[in-house]
Amino acid sequence: MLHCHEIAKSPDSYFTHFMEGLKKRNIGEPEFHQAVEEVAKNIVPFIFENKDYMEAQILERLTEPDRIVSFRVCWEDDQGNIRTNRGFRVQFNNAIGPYKGGLRFHPSVNRGILKFLGFEQIFKNSLTSLPIGGGKGGANFNPKGKSDREIMRFCQAFMTELSHHIGENIDVPAGDIGVGAREISYMFGKYKQLKKEFTGVLTGKGLEFGGSLGRAEATGHGLIYFAKNTLDKLSEGFKEKRCVISGSGNVAQFAADKLMEFGAKVIAMSDSQGFILDEEGFNHEKLELVKQAKLTRKPLSDIVEKIGAKYFNGQKPWGVPCDYAFPCATQNEILQKDAVCLVDNGCKGVFEGANMPCNLEAIHYLLSHDVLFTPSKAANAGGVAISALEMSQNSMRLSWTAEEVDIKLQEIMSKIHAQCEKYGADGNKVDYVKGANIAGFIKVANAMLAYGVN
Numbered sequence: 001m002l003h004c005h006e007i008a009k010s011p012d013s014y015f016t017h018f019m020e021g022l023k024k025r026n027i028g029e030p031e032f033h034q035a036v037e038e039v040a041k042n043i044v045p046f047i048f049e050n051k052d053y054m055e056a057q058i059l060e061r062l063t064e065p066d067r068i069v070s071f072r073v074c075w076e077d078d079q080g081n082i083r084t085n086r087g088f089r090v091q092f093n094n095a096i097g098p099y100k101g102g103l104r105f106h107p108s109v110n111r112g113i114l115k116f117l118g119f120e121q122i123f124k125n126s127l128t129s130l131p132i133g134g135g136k137g138g139a140n141f142n143p144k145g146k147s148d149r150e151i152m153r154f155c156q157a158f159m160t161e162l163s164h165h166i167g168e169n170i171d172v173p174a175g176d177i178g179v180g181a182r183e184i185s186y187m188f189g190k191y192k193q194l195k196k197e198f199t200g201v202l203t204g205k206g207l208e209f210g211g212s213l214g215r216a217e218a219t220g221h222g223l224i225y226f227a228k229n230t231l232d233k234l235s236e237g238f239k240e241k242r243c244v245i246s247g248s249g250n251v252a253q254f255a256a257d258k259l260m261e262f263g264a265k266v267i268a269m270s271d272s273q274g275f276i277l278d279e280e281g282f283n284h285e286k287l288e289l290v291k292q293a294k295l296t297r298k299p300l301s302d303i304v305e306k307i308g309a310k311y312f313n314g315q316k317p318w319g320v321p322c323d324y325a326f327p328c329a330t331q332n333e334i335l336q337k338d339a340v341c342l343v344d345n346g347c348k349g350v351f352e353g354a355n356m357p358c359n360l361e362a363i364h365y366l367l368s369h370d371v372l373f374t375p376s377k378a379a380n381a382g383g384v385a386i387s388a389l390e391m392s393q394n395s396m397r398l399s400w401t402a403e404e405v406d407i408k409l410q411e412i413m414s415k416i417h418a419q420c421e422k423y424g425a426d427g428n429k430v431d432y433v434k435g436a437n438i439a440g441f442i443k444v445a446n447a448m449l450a451y452g453v454n
Contacts, residue, residue: 029112099135102176123440200394214405220254222382247329328353
């Protein structure tokens with residue numbers, strides 16, 4: 001069988017042959033196909049100009065995980081019923097450091113979604129300039145409606161198997177959708193019991209047992225720091241700009257908090273049932289009501305009257321006139337029709353806070369209408385960056401102040417922006433998709449070349 005580099009007469013032929021092969025090898029995994037295609041469109045022309053990468057089949061190797069672990073998780077609910085779920089860990093690439101990536105507990109979790117997330121994580125982690133590889137994991141467990149005891153029993157059962165495959169110098173998971181401080185705590189306690197050691201094998205831990213100040217805020221604040229870097233380049237700012245945020249969890253909350261600090265007018269947030277619109281703009285008291293609603297697992301519709309806002313059931317917030325949009329909920333929440341709404345309503349910039357919240361058609365539409373667009377692998381890398389700094393603090397047996405962590409976060413996001421600018425320069429503009437993909441690729445690819453074939 002001929003390899004891509006043997007038949008490649010042009011970047012287009014290489015790309016077509018590569019994607020055809022990838023889809024045949026990974027049937028029924030559309031999210032993974034999407035994530036790879038978005039990267040490959042930028043990487044293939046770059047590889048074509050740098051034949052060492054092509055000859056070593058770096059892209060082909062990079063899109064094949066080092067390993068995927070799948071396992072049964074059995075636990076007992078409060079009624080004494082035995083329940084069974086499926087757990088996963090995708091260890092995608094450790095060329096530049098231990099595998100690093102979150103654990104997601106959600107009914108939608110499957111092999112393909114975790115492969116897309118793990119693949120994205122390779123580039124995101126590389127962009128931080130910290131020594132961490134890419135991985136992802138989770139289970140098709142739904143924490144909603146479960147008691148604390150049920151969640152504890154599930155987490156402990158999950159960690160009983162996962163503990164065989166992770167370690168502070170091997171693979172260091174963190175949280176993701178459905179996995180917060182409570183779940184991390186249960187899992188860390190079980191790992192400590194099983195291994196009889198106290199090591200930084202998980203990040204996002206409580207401050208009492210090795211967690212880092214600033215970790216909860218890192219993804220949301222980092223998103224806004226990155227966005228500010230892009231606007232500073234354009235000599236613009238956030239003052240009085242109308243901003244729409246999807247989601248109302250950790251990332252969305254701290255993004256809103258930092259936007260308000262920079263003088264922006266946050267007018268919308270959402271949950272899985274609809275979105276809340278406050279034309280006057282959220283303030284810290286209103287945001288605190290959102291935080292309490294999420295903490296007590298109540299829908300945003302329950303707090304509308306207290307805020308004095310409107311709630312739109314079953315709708316997304318992308319039809320609201322705005323200056324900037326921050327999708328912070330989940331993957332593929334902005335489709336082409338949503339991108340059309342954003343453009344029609346005057347949106348000038350979309351900054352991805354969730355992992356791959358825009359599909360390929362939406363990204364193409366936004367870029368073709370001169371909307372500033374920054375991909376999640378660059379814009380939301382603040383969370384994993386501070387997770388890596390938590391690993392450093394654990395290794396050194398010390399903790400930094402919140403101010404020290406925030407300064408480091410700002411520096412990291414500024415460096416990520418500089419890398420995107422370097423590799424995505426396009427006249428007076430910056431193609432942040434191209435810049436992020438190439439910058440993230442180079443470090444990992446060069447490490448893989450150095451190791452030879454393995």
